[in-house]
Amino acid sequence: ALAFRCEQITHGTPSGIDNHIATFSEPLLFSKADSAHRRAVDLTELPPLVIAQSSQRGSTKEMVAGVRHRHDRNKEIYQSIFDQIDNISLAGAAALEKRNYAELGTLMNVCQGLLNAIEVSTPELERMISVARDAGAAGAKVTGAGGGGSIVALCPNTVCEVSSALEAAGFDTIPLTEN
Numbered sequence: 001a002l003a004f005r006c007e008q009i010t011h012g013t014p015s016g017i018d019n020h021i022a023t024f025s026e027p028l029l030f031s032k033a034d035s036a037h038r039r040a041v042d043l044t045e046l047p048p049l050v051i052a053q054s055s056q057r058g059s060t061k062e063m064v065a066g067v068r069h070r071h072d073r074n075k076e077i078y079q080s081i082f083d084q085i086d087n088i089s090l091a092g093a094a095a096l097e098k099r100n101y102a103e104l105g106t107l108m109n110v111c112q113g114l115l116n117a118i119e120v121s122t123p124e125l126e127r128m129i130s131v132a133r134d135a136g137a138a139g140a141k142v143t144g145a146g147g148g149g150s151i152v153a154l155c156p157n158t159v160c161e162v163s164s165a166l167e168a169a170g171f172d173t174i175p176l177t178e179n
Contacts, residue, residue: 105138
């Protein structure tokens with residue numbers, strides 16, 4: 001409850017995922033609207049991920065307010081996009097548990113297109129995603145609220161190549177791998 005309150009102060013209207021992850025410290029499939037979809041994601045290995053940081057900081061509070069404003073003006077379109085993102089998240093969790101990184105990468109790429117459609121991506125984030133994909137990432141997308149911040153790239157057998165390409169392009173990276 002305390003972590004959620006901190007999120008409210010910082011973000012305005014948080015989804016609840018950040019405080020859940022921080023509190024329970026495990027991979028989690030999370031739905032604000034449907035508690036039936038809240039469950040731990042069973043991982044048998046740490047997925048081969050690279051996180052890259054943009055030079056821009058995003059404001060979660062501003063991003064959430066902007067998406068809410070655009071949603072209120074285009075409810076049917078935005079609700080359709082949100083429903084698609086929810087379905088991608090469910091399929092992504094299943095692919096992650098099966099270590100089907102080709103499918104997961106495709107889902108990440110499609111989700112990124114939807115995130116761009118709701119205007120939470122930026123030209124710099126799109127450039128980072130392009131660099132990661134060109135270097136061999138199976139998928140890459142904005143992580144967090146967008147408007148700046150970071151991307152996450154799924155890099156089976158290409159963690160070093162993707163990290164190097166992003167660093168050569170001027171971005172800081174955090175490779176997440178067991179190796």
